[in-house]
Amino acid sequence: MIIVLKLNPTPEDVRTVEDHVRDLGYAPHTLNGEVRTVIACIGDETHHADLHALLNLPMVSEVIPIQKKFKLISREVHPDPMPVSVGDLRISGDSFHVIAGPCAVESMEQTLSTARFVKQSGATLLRGGAYKPRTSPYDFQGLGRDGLKILADVKAETGLPVVTELVSERDAEAVAEVADVIQIGARNALNYALLTEAAQTGRPVLLKRGLSSTLQEWLLAAEYIAKQGNPNIILCERGIRTYETATRNTLDLSAVAAVKRETGLPVFVDPSHAAGRLDLVLPLARAAVAVGADGLLVEVHPDPEHALSDQAQQMTFDVFREFVDGIKPYVQLTGRDHAF
């Protein structure tokens, strides 16, 4: 950590800070700049205390942490890609995957027909929520166990591995029985109890970025999962909260490029939830491919207008076909394998 002192500290001031620094387990190293005096504090920041308390000393102006707190998933520590295996699929930089399916599982018929269609169109994983976290308690919350049963049946029928969301620690076991990948949604992205529970099932985890998570928080949330001995993590950018209201969230594609520099984990993009409007899903998906994403998560429904949730952003079968056709040349350009 670096401590910046206020202008013109006395030797006494400097000594006071140095003593505090030593007391907290660091070796202080004082540098007298032309304008500022700075005390560099040598020590392992993951083990020694946080020095921010020193901000309360009158002569301290700033405390700047240096060390990054994630390491199990860090590219600095693990420079190689960290692929995730889902059954026979290998999710890594060599291939491009589309996860598609309805926002919510509503019925066998709806889910099965969607699964068949998306599979035949080139999707390699099926998504569908049995548990839906909804902003209003009066909105449809998912079919729960019945939804899981439908997903299991559809998986048996189509062979598509299933991605489904976990919203309660109490459902972890039941969800893990059916899910090939457990999804953690944006609202639970900093719910560390749930992250830990999901990790402990041993299933790969698709971790959405929180509504307003920084890259640092997102990576540390992934580190919570890895710390349970489960490094099978797919990160998923889904837009962040900003002042702009033309889209439901602001898709942060810089984050995809930036986060790939920090970690070897695969990074997906969910353009449906980011935009919240169908007309932007295809252009944003193309952009996601071009920025370097490893896959996409999109919503497809046989009859979106009568869907029980997210009616404005689910694609019909026809639109999904056009969507896959629309991203295909961009995926080809990246030289990645794909199933469409």
Next chain:
Amino acid sequence: MIIVLKLNPTPEDVRTVEDHVRDLGYAPHTLNGEVRTVIACIGDETHHADLHALLNLPMVSEVIPIQKKFKLISREVHPDPMPVSVGDLRISGDSFHVIAGPCAVESMEQTLSTARFVKQSGATLLRGGAYKPRTSPYDFQGLGRDGLKILADVKAETGLPVVTELVSERDAEAVAEVADVIQIGARNALNYALLTEAAQTGRPVLLKRGLSSTLQEWLLAAEYIAKQGNPNIILCERGIRTYETATRNTLDLSAVAAVKRETGLPVFVDPSHAAGRLDLVLPLARAAVAVGADGLLVEVHPDPEHALSDQAQQMTFDVFREFVDGIKPYVQLTGRDHAF
């Protein structure tokens, strides 16, 4: 809901939208403005479907929802204050409460000495975390059950009711045994499974606003609790995430005034977490009193510099005494009862 059509719709366009609207359970009512055609849709929005799907029709420009989705806690439905009873305390607009204590329970000695001091200085509830949600998995996560035990002992000793955070559904019973008020933190503010679990314990719930929750989301989170038959909710503003980095969060005092217009529930303010720096806690607390808050939640520690978390924002005993003296005349001005 109101549907705004694009410029110059044909009669056919209008009929198409009207048919869809009826199909979804609403009665359409078309108005031809000087510039825009608008279709007002009559129906109960908590029961009929969301009309946003109609955005995908080529002639639709905007869909605007009208009805608010919270009602159990709404001032429109319940114009009177909704006071919360905690043991003998009545938290309402007539009194002003200070909840004080350490960020985390670290030891019996630390917690008991703090409790005694804050009680004698006029705090009416004790705060202290046995479970701490931390951004990094390598940071101190709280003493857990041992921390709860300490809180129970300190409560027995001092008589101060206890406010403590719940971070996992699995701990709800254990926490509810000790807690007089269960706190839901900002990171879990949209964790509906946890909100439901907390509500079902029957304990009053102190619900912090999420890191980037809108007022609407915050009130709907409270509605989740109320829907379980538990209307004993204290809302707590703790700053929102913005681009400004001079403070850890941006304390949104407008929200306190605005939310009190929407609901009769008591609203507290946590100036410690909002600012993340000690020098702003007193001025922000005074402002919170002046804007109409019903109470404050602050952090006090016998030795903040050696605290295991939040070192930069916990007050020493001396500073807390000054703090209480500093807010006292402002509280008196509001004519509310207080214990300091």
Next chain:
Amino acid sequence: MIIVLKLNPTPEDVRTVEDHVRDLGYAPHTLNGEVRTVIACIGDETHHADLHALLNLPMVSEVIPIQKKFKLISREVHPDPMPVSVGDLRISGDSFHVIAGPCAVESMEQTLSTARFVKQSGATLLRGGAYKPRTSPYDFQGLGRDGLKILADVKAETGLPVVTELVSERDAEAVAEVADVIQIGARNALNYALLTEAAQTGRPVLLKRGLSSTLQEWLLAAEYIAKQGNPNIILCERGIRTYETATRNTLDLSAVAAVKRETGLPVFVDPSHAAGRLDLVLPLARAAVAVGADGLLVEVHPDPEHALSDQAQQMTFDVFREFVDGIKPYVQLTGRDHAF
């Protein structure tokens, strides 16, 4: 405009609001919903008064404007593309343009060598600031008139049309003499006096989105220019201000797709300023092409490390060559003409 009343209004309440509405030039049309009473107000919102004042009536809950305020540049009014001609160049959906050059004009040598290199690499316009708006008054503010002279000479030498920023109304004439396109920067994006002055020169204007402008504000700023009889406007997305600090701004590529639905004006992207770091410029540029941008604005400098501004984001000649090679296949995929 739509006025939503509070729950259970009396007939008297409704009459009061209707009277106010008429008084302000609208025809009220009252609809009694199942839950809410809504008064639709028929009238041209660009001519009649804003009804927001009615929010101060006790029975009014919300006032919702319907009509968009931009029309000269609106796709609803002008469904066709609105191409911009710059000398022989036609900037429209049929071609893709790269505007490249140094952040600031520093010398004849630096500007000329850059211009020659970027032209030969396929850039069709030269950028370079003679006037630099800098956050600190102690940073390099540009060469001013001397910089304009250099730009004029380099244009004469290379034939590349020049894009340069206007920061003061007093320089409009001098800048317009040299500039083929006048740039309005993000900090001045809502400086309506400057927009008007730039428009009146008759030169095409490249209008960056403001630091935190909504799409609506951005388009209305363009409308200010168009209202002066100058419809030659290139919009340029350059990232918005958010809480995320991993990048200098958050590039909002959804905005590119969304704004193209609202207007036929060309939309460019500036990935250099958005990211503020060189390693993200190429992936973001590819994404910008894929999302549908009509061109890119990037910074190139013969020796970025010794540049007088924006050292971290200017490309060397070699990097620019790789950059052009990197975007080329993506541009080809869109079927647009290009010069590289």
Next chain:
Amino acid sequence: MIIVLKLNPTPEDVRTVEDHVRDLGYAPHTLNGEVRTVIACIGDETHHADLHALLNLPMVSEVIPIQKKFKLISREVHPDPMPVSVGDLRISGDSFHVIAGPCAVESMEQTLSTARFVKQSGATLLRGGAYKPRTSPYDFQGLGRDGLKILADVKAETGLPVVTELVSERDAEAVAEVADVIQIGARNALNYALLTEAAQTGRPVLLKRGLSSTLQEWLLAAEYIAKQGNPNIILCERGIRTYETATRNTLDLSAVAAVKRETGLPVFVDPSHAAGRLDLVLPLARAAVAVGADGLLVEVHPDPEHALSDQAQQMTFDVFREFVDGIKPYVQLTGRDHAF
């Protein structure tokens, strides 16, 4: 500046960075931490180059600037208050001032009646816009020169000093002739040409915080003014842009407390523009007093409903009287002089 290297740099890596650092005018000082290697760079950051370019070296992880760039207005350099004199008024920490008046000057009658009323109610300065920066080019833009004439007449009649906004460099002289304080609005807060022009008139400047300005940017904007030899600056917080839509902007009262630690300049608060709704103006004004503001800027109009701008947030005379009565006891508590 501090340069943080990536993990495990070679001695060669370190030498490379050190050479670059020296080349840019700094003395490097390398520290080998337990985990990270850090190179502290000694030198005056206002004169030497920005080291951010080094981010492009493969072994560099982060570049952290240390030195603050404002000094003329900095409390570190000038620990004492920097009061502003406006005629006989002295704006400083000893007194509390209310600036009141209509959003826009609409007529002699409207302005004079308002001025008389607010003076008699205790306001010490009159506000009123002759030039109005409006988001839409179709909205009322102010009376211009006629508005200035009215302000001059009203000042002659009432003796109230006048605060009015400057929106164009070309009007600086005319505005300065009438204005006792020149206001720079939020949209022009980073319009450095206008700041410079305003400063050069020699008039005190009321500088609003930009729509999304950081404290650092706001203070540097003030430094632009001070650098022209004009230290008579009143800072004015008016809310920042966030995701929250319940209020027009989010009033950042932490900023008031925080900025007063950085500078001795007076800091005012504009609760009307922040909230954009009348019902929050009084509670926010009380909070502003309590947090330590030196004054308030509010809008008063004889007939807000028929005002030509900002109808939803201007107070009637009666409401203004209640407003002054409402803040009075809070101002008294601070021990400041006041005229109401």
